[in-house]
Amino acid sequence: SQKIEQNSEALNIQEGKTATLTCNYTNYSPAYLQWYRQDPGRGPVFLLLIRENEKEKRKERLKVTFDTTLKQSLFHITASQPADSATYLCALDDAGANNLFFGTGTRLTVIP
């Protein structure tokens, strides 16, 4: 069966440290993978997209890696801040289809 698993439901880290979130998938063949941020009571907000032929993508303090052999994406937030506290969702397509499949999310809390 198809699965998208994000490493843990909740992750707590100290301010200033690097947060690393994991997304593993089974029985999908994604052409691209996206990461979204969701705050309580709000819809998800797009952060980054990485394509299957890209190993790494960066945007300010965010970095995403994509390993199609391991079927895994890692999402890093460097120099984390309390304002980074939110739920982070990974989403991917299947074989280039236009719809997205979402993971269950990881709730990140950055402690001052």
Next chain:
Amino acid sequence: EAGVAQSPRYKIIEKRQSVAFWCNPISGHATLYWYQQILGQGPKLLIQFQNNGVVDDSQLPKDRFSAERLKGVDSTLKIQPAKLEDSAVYLCASSLELAGGETQYFGPGTRLLVL
């Protein structure tokens, strides 16, 4: 640029009643999506429109759920009759076009509680 608008924000109904949600996508966005997000889970696609045509409704429980996008702009999602397990947040999203990797812009969602 105005974002995706949804209404109502909250709705409480009893089981077997009907309910409708409304979505106004970002101006010029051809593709519109309805998702269901159950507490503690990621969004699950219910239906996807390209202009006023349905692209994918394979996950839509068609015995009770229906959706339309008559003029290729606004959309409504209806549940009739509602069940307890329909309690969730219903998210509407839009994207500029129907293409792989397109960024989806989400509305704030409608939180539905079925008693």
